[in-house]
Every structure is written in structure tokens, then in C-alpha cells.
Amino acid sequence: MSLTRLKSTIKYTKKMQRKIEISVCQYRSNHRQWTAGKSKEKKVGKTMESVQSALVKFFGVVIRGQTYLNALYLLLAFPLGLFYFIFLVTGLSLGFATIIVWVGLLILALVFGAWYAFIAFERQMAISMLREEIPPMTRQDLTGKSLWQKFTATLTNSVTWKGLLYLLVKFPLGILSFVVLVTLLSVSASFIGLPFYYQYIHPSVDLTMNGVYYFNPVWLVDTLPEALLGSLVGILILLVSLHIFNGLAWVSGKFARVMLGNFSTAPAQPAVLEPVQALPALEETPEFAEAGPAPETGEEPPAEPKPLDHAI
Template sequence: MEMSTAETTGSPETLRGLGRRFLGAPVRAQTYKNLLYLLLAFPLGIAYFVGLLTGGTIGVGLLLTWVGLPILLGTLAAAAAVAGFEAHLARRLVGVEAAVPAFLRDLDVREGIALPGDGFLAAVKRLVTAPSTWTAVVLLLAKFVFGLVSFVAVVTSASVTAALLAAPFVYDAPAETISFLGSAPSGAYTVGSWVVTTLPQALAVAAAGVVFLFVALNLLNALARFHALYTAKLLRIGNRP
């Protein structure tokens, strides 16, 4: 049975919807929530990595004195709590539903002490045996890499966009003006290897900047959603309602 052209290439409504989504990126509030999510990933990723490395190293180093065990358990509990915060960020900023780790979901507040289960030992067992506790650790370690990638992506996109869009305003600036992303003789304005010396050239560069802006924002939206979905998938492992 042959498929229709609409089925193989996408319906006009679908294509129009994709076009509106692509062109609407700069004016959607969700775009700027996604950018905030990406920008927060860098400092948070560093904090998570340092915290896990410090807690894990000290805990393992002091295991022979038994002091290390509560440090390791505290590090695991903190990792679960922070993963719950990451699930909250994914929901509030990106709109992706992510479950908190099982250890947090089962917390019972008793006389000011939060314990899941029937006591301290049950709480420790729940913490150590819940798969979502360990996927939380993986998530926080991965956050460092994701934060670095996100920071580079956002800063590079902003820098390139600014350099391109600024061309009509600064292409004929004095020779002392520093060019963006490149160098050129006689202080001419450059973007990479593109030397801009006339207004038509500057307008063409700015037009390229507009196109780049739309592409960059849509790619950054996709990056934010990818990480939020990755967060949700990791925390879903072994974390049944």
C-alpha cells in the first residue's frame, strides 16, 4: 500500500506548526526559562562535583575509623536531596515531569527528624538499596559535564550573535576598535575571516546574525529539554510510584 505525500513528508499543518515553533523561539517565555536552566547548570554542576568528590573522598579515607561511614551515608542522602532539587528545576523551568528519588518520596517527619520507613536502620537500608539513590549520584556527576557544555554553548551563541548583529553599527568604527572573533588590517571589522568594510556587507552579516539567532535559540531549547528528559529518565529507574 502506497503512502500519501502528506504521510511521507509531513502534513502542511505539522510543517506550519514546526515553522511557527522555530520562528517563535525568541518571543516564547519558555525559551528564557530554558536559558536560565542552562546557565544554572554550570555553577550547580561544579558545586555538585566538588561536594560528591569531597564527601566521597573523606568518607572512604575514614572508613577504618567508622567515622567515614556516616559521612558516606550523609553524602548519599545529600545526593538524593539535590537530585530532588534537580527534578524540581526540570519541572519548573523546562516543563518536564521528573520524579524525586524514592528516599525523598518516602520521608516521614517524626519529631523533627525525617526518616523513611520504621526507623534509622530502615531509613539507611532504603537509602542504600533504592536504585534512584545511585542514579542520583550519576545525575549529579553528569551535571558537571552538562553544565560545562551548556555554559560554552550559551556564551558562544551569545557572542557570535552579538558580533554578527553589531556589524552595521561598528563596521566603520575607528581603527582602534577591536574586531570580534578575528583580526583584520587597518582595524577593519571582522567576524572570523569575514572582513566587513561596506554597509551592504555589514547588513548581510547582520542578516546572517538573525538567522544564527533563530537557529541557536532552537538548539539551546533542544539542549535544555534533552537534559531535563535525561534527568527524568535517570530518576525513574527503579523509582515506582
Template sequence: MTTTAGTALRRFVGVATDPQTYRNVSYLLLTFPLGLLYFTVLWGGGVAGVALLPLFLLGLPVLVGVLAVATHLADLETRLARGLLDSDVIYERPRPAEESLVEYVKRVTTDIRSYSALGYLLSKFAIGTAAFTALTTAAALSVALTFAPVLYDVPGFHYNFGVLTVESFPVALACSGAGVLVALLSLHACNLATRALDEYTKLMLGSERAE
């Protein structure tokens, strides 16, 4: 029983020294700027293509271009997942150099994976916003709590956490312990989140063992 508890404790605390944890955190942090980029390029391009549809020769090429760009960005996403998450996901995108322009356009516009890639990339904006908000909030809270013993008695500075006002060293020390706990729980949550995102990527973009 003691051995099991000790093993569980080491696993819980060990998340802070596991290099994969910080690769996972990096992946989550990247989802926000990348999600914003994807949304700007793909949504903006899609809106422009639809607006230009009355001008048949302009609207359709723009929409085809949006799908083509989406396939390239989906390939980038899977490379990122393999590099940071040690995932085995691969997106097999159409390659214009291996077929004629007509064949390439036909493949891009008729392959369901082009549309799943588009949906996946657009969803990364919401995922990235949520991840960035959660990470920054957790980081700010854990740092504020952890350094309470150092900062609580700074002259002219009121150290408050909601209804709790830190006015003594024992309370500040308890807050510091809570801050460490919040940090460890946040790192575990990051690992769980990246595993879920890896499965989502495999579902939307297709998965097979990388060579």
C-alpha cells in the same frame, strides 16, 4: 504549500517570543553553577570518605552522608525541572523523619536510586560546562554579527570573522541577518537540549506524573 511554509516560518521565528524558550535557557544556565556545586560537595565528600575508610568509624558515616545529600539534591533537581521545564519527573527520596536512623541508613545505602542520583548529579558538572560554553559562544557570535552594521566602521576597530573582514555596509547587513539566524537556531538548539536533559533526568531519577 504556501500555508505550510508560512506555518513553518512562524514556528521557526516564534521561538524568540515563546516564554518557555527562556525558561529553558535559564535551566541550561543554571546547570553550570549547580553542576560545579554538586561536583565539589559530592566528589569532595566521597574522596574524604574513602580517605577516612581506614578509620572505620569516620569513613563510612561520611560516605553515607554523601549518599544522603545526593538524594536531597536529586529531589531539588526534579523540582527545578518541574518548575522550569514543565517536566513530570519526581524523585522519591528516603525521608529520615518517617523512619528510624538505622532504617534510613539502610534504605539510602541499599537503594539503587541513591547511586543513580549520585551519578546523575556528578554528570551535571560536565553537562553544565558544555551548556555554559555553548550558550556563551552562541550569544557572543550572534550579538557580534547582529550589530555589525553599527560597529563595523568604528574608527580604529577592525571587524573580523575569521577570514571575513567587514568593510562595507552591505556585508555588515548580511552579517546582521546571519546573526539573527544564529540566535534563532541557538534558541531552537536550547529547546532540543532541554528536552534531551528532561529525558535524561527521567531515566536517572525516575519519572511519574507530579500531583
């Protein structure tokens, strides 16, 4: 009887051990699935956050005021660059041509002062409109200097000559910025305004030697749904254009920082403390030597106090 009970106990123990092993395997499998699901959720969450951030950056360009400051800066680059180019080329040519009759020196001096003022204006405009941190044009303290010292310091300043190159290069860069700005804005406006004038669009006309004939365009918008679709395309083109404007303005700001800032001068060194000299003795001072020793009054110096007697 006891042997039968022992066998049944062993059989029951093995059965329970098997159940425990199955439960542990199921727990491990469920834990792996739960961990994989959590990591998958984290990856999906990070992906959604990155997509949301990208969408906010893409569509948020419309409500950022810096975007329109950048566009205005690019729009002003063409007229300013044209003015700088004409003024500098004409002034320098006229000044060097008439330098033999001494009038050219005055013209060159005026042109020199004007182009330095233009450099300062461009630097300030890049700081205020593009929010670009540009170092000072000069790190020398010219306070209290003479006019000739200021002139030579300005003449030897690297920003003076880098700024001249910047003013001359601003003309072709201004043309590029103006063409890109006007072209993209015109294309965007033409697509966005399609619902208002699509009914008045006609096929293109080609003139030949034999007469006039019409040809079918690539996309002829003649219905309102197509016009609305074209308007959505125009909005996308406008958003992409604004990002292109910001990119051009960023490049312009970095170029202005390199050309209009002074990086050559190192910061001032800390002052070196001089060693403190020892004060002379009282007998060595001239005042003491002139006064001489203290006069004798005939009085005896006071006696030193005697120690107290504590004995009783």
C-alpha cells in the same frame, strides 16, 4: 414523401446524438479539469499551511517563555555540575580515607544526605524549569517509620545511585552546555551589533620572525549595507541557536526523567474484599446464654385471631 421525412428524421436524430456525445465529453473533460484543480488547490493549501506552521515555529521561538527557561537551565548546569563534582569527589574520598578512625562514617553520612538532597533539588528544577514529568523518587510510604528503616529504604532505592551518577555526569554535560550556549550567543551578538561598531574593525594582524604584516580577512565589513546584512545573518544565527538550546534542554529533561525517577515499583494492587461472615443466631450469643430464657409470668399467650365470618 413519408420516406424522405423518415430519412430526415433519422439524420436529425443522429446529428442530435452526436451533439449530445460531444457535450458529454466536454462535460467530463471539464469535470476532470475542475477535480484536478480542486485537488491541486488542496495540495497547495496544505503545503502553505505546513510552511506557515514551520515559519511560526521557527520565528515564534523568540516569544516563547519556555525558550529562556531552557537557556537558563543550561547556563546553570555548569556551575552546579562543578559544585556537585568537587563536593562529591572530595567528600567521598575524605570519608573513605578516614573511615578507619570512625570519622569517615560521619563524613560519609553527611555526604550521603547531601547528595540525596541534591537529587531532590535537581528533580524539582527539571520539573519546574523544563516542564518535565518525572516520577517520584520513591513509592514507599515512609510515614511513621524509624530512622533506620528510612535509611535502609533510601539506601536500597535505585534513584539514590542513579542520582549519584547523574550528579557526576552533570559536570561534563554542564561544560558542553555552557560552551555551546556562550559560543552561539557571542557569535549572534557580534553579528547583530555590526552596525554599531563596523567602522572600528581592522584587518587581522599576524606576527612573524621578520616582522608584522597584515592579511585580508574573508569578509571585511566596512559599509553600512554590509553591516546591516551581517546583522540579519546574526538574527538567523540567533534563531537557530535558540532552537539548539531547546533541543539540548529536551535531551537534558529526558535524561533527568530516567535518572531521577523511580520506575521500578509497580502501583499498589487493589484491595481484596473479605467474605462477610454470617451473624450468629440469637440463642448462640453469650449475652443470651447468661440471661437465660424469659421468666414465666403465669399469663397465657394471646390467642390467635379467628377468621371473620362473612356469612349473613
